Amino acid sequence: MNYDARRLGLYGVLGALVVFYLVPLEIGLVTSLKANPLATLPFAPPTPEGFTLSEWTRAFGALQSGLVNSLLLAVPATIFSALLGSMAAYGLTSLDWRGQVGLFTLFLAGIFIPYQAVLLPVSRFWAVYAPLEEWLSVLWLLPVLEEYHGELLTLVITHVAYGIPICTLLFRSYYKELSTEMVEAAKLDGATAYTIYRRVILPLSVPMFAVTLIYQFTQVWNDLLFALIIMGPGEGAPVTVGLTNLGSSLSDPGFAVKMAGAFIAALPTMIVYVVFGEQFAEGVAT
Amino acid sequence: MFDRIHDAVGTGKGDDEQRVDARTDGGTATVSDEDDGGFFDSVSRDFLGSLPFWLPPFVLMGFFVYGAIGWNFALSLVNVQQFNDPNYAQLDFEQYARAFGDPTFIQAAQNTAVLLVAFTLACLVAGLLVAILIDRHIRFENTFRTVYLLPFSLSFVVTAQFWLWLYNYQSGLVNVVTQAVGLGRYQWISNPQLALGAVVFALIWQFSGYAMVVYLAGLRAIPDEHYEAARVDGASTLKMYWRVIVPQLKGATISASVVLMVFALKAFDFLYALAGSYFPPNGTDILATMMVRQAFSAGQRSYAAAIGIMLFLLALAVIAPYLTYQYRRGEL
Numbered sequence: 001m002n003y004d005a006r007r008l009g010l011y012g013v014l015g016a017l018v019v020f021y022l023v024p025l026e027i028g029l030v031t032s033l034k035a036n037p038l039a040t041l042p043f044a045p046p047t048p049e050g051f052t053l054s055e056w057t058r059a060f061g062a063l064q065s066g067l068v069n070s071l072l073l074a075v076p077a078t079i080f081s082a083l084l085g086s087m088a089a090y091g092l093t094s095l096d097w098r099g100q101v102g103l104f105t106l107f108l109a110g111i112f113i114p115y116q117a118v119l120l121p122v123s124r125f126w127a128v129y130a131p132l133e134e135w136l137s138v139l140w141l142l143p144v145l146e147e148y149h150g151e152l153l154t155l156v157i158t159h160v161a162y163g164i165p166i167c168t169l170l171f172r173s174y175y176k177e178l179s180t181e182m183v184e185a186a187k188l189d190g191a192t193a194y195t196i197y198r199r200v201i202l203p204l205s206v207p208m209f210a211v212t213l214i215y216q217f218t219q220v221w222n223d224l225l226f227a228l229i230i231m232g233p234g235e236g237a238p239v240t241v242g243l244t245n246l247g248s249s250l251s252d253p254g255f256a257v258k259m260a261g262a263f264i265a266a267l268p269t270m271i272v273y274v275v276f277g278e279q280f281a282e283g284v285a286t
Numbered sequence: 287m288f289d290r291i292h293d294a295v296g297t298g299k300g301d302d303e304q305r306v307d308a309r310t311d312g313g314t315a316t317v318s319d320e321d322d323g324g325f326f327d328s329v330s331r332d333f334l335g336s337l338p339f340w341l342p343p344f345v346l347m348g349f350f351v352y353g354a355i356g357w358n359f360a361l362s363l364v365n366v367q368q369f370n371d372p373n374y375a376q377l378d379f380e381q382y383a384r385a386f387g388d389p390t391f392i393q394a395a396q397n398t399a400v401l402l403v404a405f406t407l408a409c410l411v412a413g414l415l416v417a418i419l420i421d422r423h424i425r426f427e428n429t430f431r432t433v434y435l436l437p438f439s440l441s442f443v444v445t446a447q448f449w450l451w452l453y454n455y456q457s458g459l460v461n462v463v464t465q466a467v468g469l470g471r472y473q474w475i476s477n478p479q480l481a482l483g484a485v486v487f488a489l490i491w492q493f494s495g496y497a498m499v500v501y502l503a504g505l506r507a508i509p510d511e512h513y514e515a516a517r518v519d520g521a522s523t524l525k526m527y528w529r530v531i532v533p534q535l536k537g538a539t540i541s542a543s544v545v546l547m548v549f550a551l552k553a554f555d556f557l558y559a560l561a562g563s564y565f566p567p568n569g570t571d572i573l574a575t576m577m578v579r580q581a582f583s584a585g586q587r588s589y590a591a592a593i594g595i596m597l598f599l600l601a602l603a604v605i606a607p608y609l610t611y612q613y614r615r616g617e618l
Contacts, residue, residue, distance in 0.1 A: 091340030
């Protein structure tokens with residue numbers, strides 16, 4: 001086989017792989033636009049007379065509040081876990097005692113905990129020992145705020161707690177590679193640990209914040225388990241919970257509305273992924 | 287991920303020494319530092335100064351991770367159902383014994399093992415092959431990589447909806463294809479014999495891109511000379527990769543497989559979304575789904591806690607040897 005034919009074969013295989021990875025999405029997209037998805041081949045685009053946007057409207061209507069809840073959940077949870085991860089990483093890299101590595105290992109192991117091992121205590125803790133929506137009941141009298149925001153706060157704190165380990169790992173490995181000269185110089189100048197963090201470390205952390213925020217946002221947005229168990233399918237349910245309940249009935253499998261819903265629920269993470277692909281790949285590869 | 291862990295843990299000690307050196311240099315250079323109490327004080331000052339930074343995250347994380355696991359373990363030693371309060375006066379391992387006599391548990395454990403092994407191996411092989419293809423100085427490399435990793439960015443809940451439709455008996459793509467090539471139609475999800483394989487295949491679709499990214503980073507770290515040397519020796523491309531390149535990807539293989547196994551243990555979201563209930567499709571029950579069902583649907587809280595602890599031990603068995611290995615390698 002000569003070089004050109006080989007090259008052609010290589011691109012042929014790569015193209016086939018593109019089809020493999022994209023075909024489920026393509027099918028989902030065309031299906032969501034069909035009035036009767038069972039009538040045509042799954043991958044065929046909708047015919048002019050079979051074309052409809054009503055499934056998208058229906059899915060959007062059903063998932064609207066879930067989308068808002070997911071945003072209210074994912075944005076603060078992402079910011080706080082990144083911030084706390086950065087603080088922990090800074091505290092653990094500027095620490096000069098032997099327990100440092102041991103302590104860091106405890107943070108690390110937290111990454112790999114199967115949530116099933118903590119689910120019962122966590123749900124019990126929030127339900128019985130720290131019912132935030134009762135404690136903060138005064139707040140729900142305010143305009144805009146509703147009682148289910150207390151449940152969302154519960155979920156935010158939970159996600160922050162379980163997001164800290166991975167954020168700490170990402171930031172710590174980044175801080176290890178930073179030059180220590182500036183920190184040492186600032187120390188000799190008598191700068192406090194806080195000043196060094198605020199003036200030296202934080203400004204240098206911006207690229208890593210991008211990576212961590214993107215990674216963590218995707219994780220929190222995509223989660224189902226905590227939302228399902230800690231909150232249940234109430235008013236505050238995020239979009240993933242809404243999606244699992246969408247479209248199923250005995251008479252109609254509702255594939256079109258499910259596909260439309262899947263895209264609506266996935267849209268924020270897809271946008272983040274396409275726009276910040278580099279940072280996403282970096283967060284993933286580490 | 288594990289390269290970073292290795293770096294972080296491995297360089298920990300070296301950095302300590304480095305920084306202590308810098309500190310003592312500073313200390314001897316300025317007399318006032320010595321007057322303040324010198325080395326020891328500067329260490330404890332640093333320790334105290336760093337406390338506000340790592341202690342709050344540590345307390346929060348420690349409570350939810352280690353506190354909760356401890357609590358869960360205590361729960362697994364009693365016998366509490368529904369919303370009763372546990373009686374901690376009488377502790378035993380009865381729930382664990384019960385698990386090993388429960389055919390549902392044995393089946394779920396088997397499915398978990400099959401899922402772990404088949405899914406991880408297939409993702410590694412697929413990821414490695416795709417990474418090798420991408421690494422051959424192709425055009426539009428970033429575009430290909432972006433497409434292959436796209437499913438990984440999606441939620442389990444979203445991909446479950448797609449695959450539910452793809453596996454549909456009447457009109458799903460998979461059956462359209464198998465029908466067209468003369469294999470006929472199958473109940474991919476509702477046939478217990480096929481369901482687990484169908485789930486594994488869908489998960490491979492979602493996660494092989496991740497293995498690809500990790501392997502690609504590993505391939506990029508191999509110096510070009512290794513390829514050239516093998517080529518000068520007249521090795522075929524296949525031989526070159528098998529003998530020279532793949533052995534150097536040991537680190538990437540280990541880190542990718544650990545992360546993939548952890549994802550496989552967490553496949554609850556996917557199975558829940560497939561069925562829309564705590565009962566996953568027949569034949570796909572894994573420990574993760576069984577635990578949640580026992581806890582929040584059947585109300586068998588202590589039994590569920592015991593299953594959770596066994597899942598935790600399983601994860602630990604995957605992680606601990608590797609962490610120790612990396613830690614030792616870093617120390618040496």
